[in-house]
Amino acid sequence: MDAVWWIVLGAVLAIAELFTTTLFLIMFAVGAFAAAGAAALGAPVEVQAIVFAIVSVLTVLGVRPTLRRHRRSAVESGEQPFGVEAIEGSTALVLESVGTDQGMVKIDGELWQARAYDATQSFAPGERVQVVQVRGATALVWRDDISPSGDLPEAKR
Numbered sequence: 808m809d810a811v812w813w814i815v816l817g818a819v820l821a822i823a824e825l826f827t828t829t830l831f832l833i834m835f836a837v838g839a840f841a842a843a844g845a846a847a848l849g850a851p852v853e854v855q856a857i858v859f860a861i862v863s864v865l866t867v868l869g870v871r872p873t874l875r876r877h878r879r880s881a882v883e884s885g886e887q888p889f890g891v892e893a894i895e896g897s898t899a900l901v902l903e904s905v906g907t908d909q910g911m912v913k914i915d916g917e918l919w920q921a922r923a924y925d926a927t928q929s930f931a932p933g934e935r936v937q938v939v940q941v942r943g944a945t946a947l948v949w950r951d952d953i954s955p956s957g958d959l960p961e962a963k964r
Contacts, residue, residue: 809855813843830874831867838863894919897938899948905930912946914938920945 817839824832842859850858894914899921903911906929910921923929924939924947936948 809846809852810843813839813846813855813859817843830871834866834871835863837866894938894941894946899936899938899946901930901932901934901936901948903932905936905948910948912936912938912948914946921948923947924949 817836820832820836820839824830824836838859838861841862842855845855845858897914899912899914899919901910901912901921902918903909905912905921905923907923907926910923910930912919912921921936922945928950930936930948930950934950936950938946939949940947
């Protein structure tokens with residue numbers, strides 16, 4: 808009967824993980840399933856609790872750092888960026904006037920909606936701008952007069 812309780816606890820934790828997406832509760836679900844295995848083998852409740860605690864701690868300490876490392880962005884981990892990360896920092900050509908409400912730029916041959924990163928700036932067609940950030944399908948751009956030291960707006964430092 809103890810095994811059933813551990814299985815139910817493991818299932819509840821696994822389902823709760825679906826709503827949190829932190830990859831933390833799943834570690835305790837693994838511990839609960841291990842305790843269910845111990846219960847199925849006839850271990851006393853104290854041993855089941857110890858198995859639960861040890862397996863949970865080992866998965867948190869052993870697996871979670873690896874999962875967190877893989878969740879970091881390519882820029883943070885020093886790898887070659889792809890997707891939206893590859894667009895941030897690139898140069899774009901303004902096709903339609905870019906301001907705080909509207910605009911269109913061309914980035915590596917693709918058309919993107921754009922907004923000025925700084926509300927005091929606006930860009931005319933033909934100007935070159937720097938993509939500072941991408942929010943959804945909109946590129947936030949900055950004047951492409953970056954100093955040799957590589958100064959970017961505060962958000963990119």
